[in-house]
Amino acid sequence: MAETNGNNLISLQNLKVHFDLGGGGILDKITGGSKVRRVVKAVDGVSLDIKKGETLGLVGESGCGKSTLGKAILRLTEPTDGQVFYQGKDLAHLSQNQMREERKNLQMIFQDPYASLNPRMTVGQIIGEPIRTFSLENGGNVEEIVKDLMETVGMSRRFIKRYPHEFSGGQRQRIGIARALAVEPEFIVADEPISALDVSIQAQIMNLMEKLQAEKHLTYLFISHDLRAVRHLSDRVAVMYLGKIVELADGKEVYSDPLMPYTKALISAVPVPDPEIEAKRTRIILTGDVPSPINPPAGCNFHTRCPYAIEDCKRQEPQLAETKPNHFAACIRINSEFPYIEENEKNGLGAVGN
Amino acid sequence: METNGTILSVKDLKTYFQTEDGVVKAVDGISFELKKGETIGIVGESGSGKSVTNLSIMRLIPEPPGKIVNGDIIFNGIDICKLSIEDVRKIRGKRIAMIFQDPMTSLNPFLKISTQLMEVTQLHLGHTKEQAYQHAIKMLKTVGIPDAESRINGYPHEFSGGMRQRVMIAMALSCQPELLIADEPTTALDVTIQAQILELIKNLKAEFGASVILITHDLGVVAGMSEKIIVMYAGKVFETAPTAELFATPANPYTKGLLKSVPDPAHEAGTELYQIPGLPPDVAHLPPGCPFAERCERVREICVQEFPPFVQINENHYSLCHFAKEVYAESVAERENKNER
Numbered sequence: 102m103a104e105t106n107g108n109n110l111i112s113l114q115n116l117k118v119h120f121d122l123g124g125g126g127i128l129d130k131i132t133g134g135s136k137v138r139r140v141v142k143a144v145d146g147v148s149l150d151i152k153k154g155e156t157l158g159l160v161g162e163s164g165c166g167k168s169t170l171g172k173a174i175l176r177l178t179e180p181t182d183g184q185v186f187y188q189g190k191d192l193a194h195l196s197q198n199q200m201r202e203e204r205k206n207l208q209m210i211f212q213d214p215y216a217s218l219n220p221r222m223t224v225g226q227i228i229g230e231p232i233r234t235f236s237l238e239n240g241g242n243v244e245e246i247v248k249d250l251m252e253t254v255g256m257s258r259r260f261i262k263r264y265p266h267e268f269s270g271g272q273r274q275r276i277g278i279a280r281a282l283a284v285e286p287e288f289i290v291a292d293e294p295i296s297a298l299d300v301s302i303q304a305q306i307m308n309l310m311e312k313l314q315a316e317k318h319l320t321y322l323f324i325s326h327d328l329r330a331v332r333h334l335s336d337r338v339a340v341m342y343l344g345k346i347v348e349l350a351d352g353k354e355v356y357s358d359p360l361m362p363y364t365k366a367l368i369s370a371v372p373v374p375d376p377e378i379e380a381k382r383t384r385i386i387l388t389g390d391v392p393s394p395i396n397p398p399a400g401c402n403f404h405t406r407c408p409y410a411i412e413d414c415k416r417q418e419p420q421l422a423e424t425k426p427n428h429f430a431a432c433i434r435i436n437s438e439f440p441y442i443e444e445n446e447k448n449g450l451g452a453v454g455n
Numbered sequence: 456m457e458t459n460g461t462i463l464s465v466k467d468l469k470t471y472f473q474t475e476d477g478v479v480k481a482v483d484g485i486s487f488e489l490k491k492g493e494t495i496g497i498v499g500e501s502g503s504g505k506s507v508t509n510l511s512i513m514r515l516i517p518e519p520p521g522k523i524v525n526g527d528i529i530f531n532g533i534d535i536c537k538l539s540i541e542d543v544r545k546i547r548g549k550r551i552a553m554i555f556q557d558p559m560t561s562l563n564p565f566l567k568i569s570t571q572l573m574e575v576t577q578l579h580l581g582h583t584k585e586q587a588y589q590h591a592i593k594m595l596k597t598v599g600i601p602d603a604e605s606r607i608n609g610y611p612h613e614f615s616g617g618m619r620q621r622v623m624i625a626m627a628l629s630c631q632p633e634l635l636i637a638d639e640p641t642t643a644l645d646v647t648i649q650a651q652i653l654e655l656i657k658n659l660k661a662e663f664g665a666s667v668i669l670i671t672h673d674l675g676v677v678a679g680m681s682e683k684i685i686v687m688y689a690g691k692v693f694e695t696a697p698t699a700e701l702f703a704t705p706a707n708p709y710t711k712g713l714l715k716s717v718p719d720p721a722h723e724a725g726t727e728l729y730q731i732p733g734l735p736p737d738v739a740h741l742p743p744g745c746p747f748a749e750r751c752e753r754v755r756e757i758c759v760q761e762f763p764p765f766v767q768i769n770e771n772h773y774s775l776c777h778f779a780k781e782v783y784a785e786s787v788a789e790r791e792n793k794n795e796r
Contacts, residue, residue: 299735300672300716304717304718304729307728333718367646373678377703379678384654386654
């Protein structure tokens with residue numbers, strides 16, 4: 102069995118999170134419910150290594166399962182199957198009590214800074230809570246630590262007695278980050294930490310996250326639908342579509358040399374703040390929406406929207422394979438010998454089997 | 456009409472809100488003109504007054520606490536501010552239409568799509584039920600909803616976010632409006648869907664010949680969509696210029712900061728991102744000087760004391776800054792350096 106080796110902090114093996122919506126039972130037939138059992142495959146067999154000290158970016162459209170994947174690592178959502186290795190332990194199969202202990206090392210920053218802070222607690226209580234919960238310090242010292250933390254995330258120490266509603270979105274996100282840092286974790290899942298913020302504030306929070314990473318040797322899983330932000334922060338980027346990782350490579354390479362048709366479309370859809378580039382570039386506009394994860398299409402999940410889809414794509418499920426050195430892609434029309442789908446299309450190459 | 460191709464002209468618009476905290480000058484002296492078939496982009500952070508500007512044009516400011524205290528909004532020769540509410544209703548939805556940010560909250564969840572779409576043309580164009588129904592199907596097809604004949608009988612929750620936004624656009628365009636106001640039309644959507652919707656707005660604009668006001672916080676969105684741009688901050692126009700000029704040679708420190716703080720995937724990453732320090736100001740308690748002064752990297756004594764002038768840089772390029780000319784000269788120099796390299 103694959104264990105976490107020296108370089109990997111977290112290693113996911115075939116992780117699955119399925120949500121059972123019911124249906125298909127005897128009662129459903131009588132009451133007119135769904136005739137077939139309906140299961141949402143939010144995360145469907147993800148294997149992924151997160152290296153110590155890196156920022157792994159996870160991008161995808163809404164509903165692709167990226168948040169669920171982040172939560173499943175921390176067991177905020179129970180995984181259905183698969184393993185999450187951390188320090189030689191399988192987090193997915195720990196008891197609740199054991200898992201609680203592990204959360205000292207694994208923390209999360211949430212998307213909505215308005216919803217993730219208790220409005221009835223002061224900033225001091227919010228940031229101090231994890232310290233008290235894990236009894237990391239005794240009472241008297243907590244306030245000092247909290248004040249230091251506030252300073253670390255760029256807030257004034259004087260605000261310790263204030264309530265969340267007295268702060269702006271960006272300030273609240275800083276509180277959320279300070280809370281995550283309170284237990285001195287090794288690994289932080291940042292789930293869309295900047296999506297709800299103003300442009301000028303987004304840059305502040307991204308810079309703060311980078312500064313903290315350098316100071317405290319943190320490892321991030323940075324989940325976002327904003328490709329510009331992901332590109333800026335991440336060492337490696339994983340692209341997710343309907344519960345599966347479809348491409349994984351160095352941040353630079355994903356953008357300069359994307360292999361998957363889906364990744365290409367995603368990148369070309371990002372508006373560039375430069376009218377000259379905007380006027381010149383050609384957009385690949387995907388038709389249609391993300392298909393429902395309840396009944397994902399057979400074969401390759403993306404074939405319903407892919408401009409290069411062929412008959413085989415409807416039947417054959419592609420596997421994530423190393424198509425170029427350290428660049429993984431899941432498409433049956435490309436392989437290490439023929440990595441470029443446009444050329445394969447031109448040369449009349451069908452499925453080359455990845 | 457005596458409009459010289461100008462469809463909308465807003466002059467010195469001021470919309471204030473009476474709050475417990477004092478008077479909030481949400482929009483404080485905005486002027487702009489929009490020509491027929493033109494798209495103008497209004498960019499700003501939350502609280503900058505961009506949405507209030509457009510609610511004012513539609514006369515949708517809740518009163519009290521809000522009030523348009525000054526200014527003219529001339530739409531095709533009609534001063535909207537002076538109309539009675541009944542007359543405004545005849546224009547609203549028919550000649551000026553609006554698309555909102557969140558398509559889920561702006562559609563009625565209890566009514567079928569057909570009912571909501573038919574209502575517009577029955578009211579404004581006097582369609583019979585049958586005509587309205589056929590027209591609604593036609594509109595849904597125009598905005599690219601597949602299988603429109605059967606989808607029209609669905610409810611909003613049966614549509615995805617992108618599809619709901621298409622329904623909103625279909626509704627907005629039902630009466631062939633002369634002016635379309637799109638308030639953050641793609642903010643709630645995924646990038647791939649955003650690209651679809653922007654493309655759709657572009658095509659429909661060409662087809663229907665409508666003018667568009669596009670409000671967004673995303674400079675990338677306006678870069679490809681609009682002919683000119685207004686940058687708003689604290690209820691004021693900080694800079695306005697033709698799109699290409701604004702991006703190439705901004706003459707306002709705030710605009711420059713905004714442009715620099717967006718990570719650009721087309722260029723090399725890795726270096727620290729430029730950040731504008733501080734927070735957007737509290738519009739209820741604005742300082743006497745420049746509202747951006749405390750966040751500005753080139754702040755001088757005068758910025759704190761005196762309100763900055765609205766300096767003309769070029770024919771259609773204005774900037775609200777004491778040092779607008781200097782900032783512009785810097786941008787031009789930077790541009791030339793970049794081009795040499």
